[in-house]
Every structure is written in C-alpha cells, then in structure tokens.
Amino acid sequence: xxxxxxxxxxxxxxxxxxxxxxxxxxxxxxxxxxxxxxxxxxxxxxxxxxxxxxxxxxxxxxxxxxxxxxxxxxxxxxxxxxxxxxxxxxxxxxxxxxxxxxxxxxxxxxxxxxxxxxxxxxxxxxxxxxxxxxxxxxxxxxxxxxxxxxxxxxxxxxxxxxxxxxxxxxxxxxxxxxxxx
Numbered sequence: 141x142x143x144x145x146x147x148x149x150x151x152x153x154x155x156x157x158x159x160x161x162x163x164x165x166x167x168x169x170x171x172x173x174x175x176x177x178x179x180x181x182x183x184x185x186x187x188x189x190x191x192x193x194x195x196x197x198x199x200x201x202x203x204x205x206x207x208x209x210x211x212x213x214x215x216x217x218x219x220x221x222x223x224x225x226x227x228x229x230x231x232x233x234x235x236x237x238x239x240x241x242x243x244x245x246x247x248x249x250x251x252x253x254x255x256x257x258x259x260x261x262x263x264x265x266x267x268x269x270x271x272x273x274x275x276x277x278x279x280x281x282x283x284x285x286x287x288x289x290x291x292x293x294x295x296x297x298x299x300x301x302x303x304x305x306x307x308x309x310x311x312x313x314x315x316x317x318x319x320x321x
Contacts, residue, residue, distance in 0.1 A: 149179055149187045150196070151225050152233065154218040157197060157210035159237050161271065162245050166206040172236055178229075202253040252295040254288035257281070262288035266295045268303065276303045 153169055170184045188208065191197040196214035200207040210218070237244070254264045260283055267277040276299070282288050295302075 145179070146183075146187060146190075147221070148224065148229075149173065149183060150191055151218065151221055152178065152229060153184075153187060153191060153208075154196060154210055154214050155222070155225055155230065156233055156237070157208060158215060158218055159233065160241070160244070163200065163207035163209045163248050164244065165248060166208070168244055168247070169208065172233070176232055202251070205248070207248060250296050250299055252292035254282075254285075254292055256285070260284065264288050264291045264295075266292070266299070268299050276306065278302075 152173060156169060156172065157164060166185075166188065169188065170181055173179060173184050174181055188197070188199075188206075191214070192199045192208075194213075196211055196217055197208045198211055200209075249269050251267045251269060252264070254262050257263045262282050262285055264280045264282060265277075266280065268275040280291060282291060
C-alpha cells in the first residue's frame, strides 16, 4: 500500500470524526469508506488501529461496538494536512454526515453492554447519552448471559419508552397520565 494512500485514509477518518460532536462506530466509518470504494475493510481496520496507536483518535470498546473520537492531537494533525483531502472527498463526507447525522447519532447515543459479575450474575449497563451527558443510566442485574444479551438488545428499541415511563412515575404521574394524590 502506498504511503500517500494510507495517509489519505487516515485524513478521511480524522475529517469525519472532526465533523461530528459524537463518536462514530467502526462500522459507520468503514461503511462510508468502503461504500465510496476508497479502500477495503481490512485497510480501514489497519488505519483505525494506526490512528489509535499514534494517539490521533481514541477508542472505547464494548461488546457491541468500537467507538472512535478524534483527539486534540488528531485535530492538530488534521489542521496541518486538511488540504490533502480533495474537495470532492470532503463534499462526499459532508453530504454523508448531513444526510445521516441523526441516525448516526442515534446509533451511538444508545449504549448497552453487559459483563459477568460472578457466576450466574451479569450486570447490564444501559444508557442514553446526548452531548456527552447521560439522559438515563440503568444498571440491571440478571441471572444469565442470555438474559443480559436480550436486555441489551431490547434496550435499543425500547429506551425511549422506558425513559418516558420512569420520568412519569418519578414526577408523580402514573403511566396513564393521572397524578397520584
């Protein structure tokens, strides 16, 4: 692989991460780059690894996702080499982010992970985050890994309903909308 090409792929990732105020997943980054046929999936993975190793992006791993954010060093590097990304590529990225910003944010704002605490006990960590601030966080103990996987899977579809229910109950409203006396 040509060093110039690898540098361009790194700059593409830095540019994408710099244009959003939330982390992007491995699959979000890889999907964009491979769909545009800039390079293949394996090269994207190598570039992401290099960027993490060099301190230009940070990585947060869960069982379901790898989340990437640009670091201060990454922003500084991008500012020096920004012009090495063609106007067409920047336009492609800007259009992609503009069209999909809500769905990209939604995908990473709903966090669900679990881990084993002790034999036959798993802790599910569930949260919704907006602008780095948790809107709701729940830690739930379940008796099996299957239960933990199911809870985490359902969290993605039901977190808004759960939030609405909890807030209504805590504010003194019953789920039917009547206030408790």
